Amino acid sequence: MEYTHEIIMPNDDIPFKMFLFEGKDGNYVRQKHWHRSVEIFALFEGELEFYINEIRYPLQPGEFMLVNSNEIHSILSPKKNQTVVLQIPLATFEKYYTDERFIYFSHSSRLQDEEVMRLIREMYLAYQEKKCGYGLKVQSQFYMLVYLLVTKYRKTEVNEDLIRHNKNLNKLSAITSYMKENYKKELSLESLAKIFGYSPTYLSRMFQKYAKTNYKTCLDNIRLEHAAKDLMNTEITIGEIAFNNGFANSKAFAKVFQAKYGMLPSEFRKCKMGT
Incomplete structure (x- = not known):
């Protein structure tokens, strides 16, 4: 199964x-992916199951899961739940990087779990209510949360394999980000390798x-992700959608679309439109 960069x-x-x-209603699976942000899932009701670098972490109410930058993870949400998610830009922790320009947080539970959960609950409620000065309140609690992370959860000794893996995923993150910004253009493996200074074989x-x-x-x-949105939300012809999203022609578009979604673009549009 492929991993996706978010x-x-x-x-x-x-x-x-x-x-x-987004899996609050249950019967939901988020497949393996990674991103550069540090992510926190705070579970208040229900249950969740995480897989981080192939290790299983079940989550119960009152617990949170911290996902480090560039960790491959997936989430299983079998039942209804109430989970607040925070995604924190990696640059927030820049002053606390190791000498290798790296930061890593522990997944294990600590005595500070209760304080972290309280902060996240109050941040989310204040943000939802949006009363006068809510931004100041939310950000003050956010920086208290960051303080707890760097003082109680940060690991200062990290093995070389983890650092090397992180650096390689950083490289791939930059490449996939470029692809997501330029997907409408003709984008060959050779041209992309040249842009980033790699050989096509190494990039592959x-x-x-x-x-x-x-x-x-x-x-x-x-x-395909962009094309599917166009099929659902616009009346643009399928040929135009193919061209606008970087496919050589409608035939090539239909072939890869059917392989992924199990139906032709025209069938997908009819299904989503309810016609």
């Missing part, structure tokens, strides 16, 4: 992203080793 943008009015987990191996997929599949999936 690009995270903070909320418009605070320096991080905060929201209710990076995708296979760290994303568990090949370059073409990764690019097709980025294009």
Whole structure:
């Protein structure tokens, strides 16, 4: 199964992203992915199951899971739950990097769990209510949370293999970010390798080793994600959608679309439109 790279943008009015987990209704699986942000899942009701670098972490109410930058993780949400998610830009912790420009937090529970959960609950409630000065209140609690993370959860001794793996995923993150910004253009493996100063063979191996997929599949999936949105939300012709999202023609688009979604673009549009 391939791993996907997720690009995270903070909320418009605070320096991080905060929201209710999209799997709140249960019967939900988030497949393996990674991102550069540090992520916290605070579970208040229900249950969740995490897999981080193939290790299982079950989560019960009153507990949180911290996902480090560039950790491959997936989430199983079998039942309804109330989970607040925080995604914190890595640059927030820049002053606390190790000499290798790296920071890593422990996954294990600490006595500070209760304080972390209280802060996140109050941050989320204040953000939802949006009373006068809510931004100041939320950010003051946020920086208290960051303080707890760097003083109670940060690991100062990290093995070399973990640092090397993180550096390689940083490289791949930069490459996939470029692909997501330029997916409409003609984007060959050779041209991308040249932009980032790698040989095509080396870049191809990076995708296979760290994303568990090949370059073409990764690019097709980025294009298909945008094309599917166009099929659902616009009346643009399928030929135009194919061209606008970087496919050579509608035939090539239909082929990869059917392979991923199990139906032709026209069938997908009819299904989503309820016609």
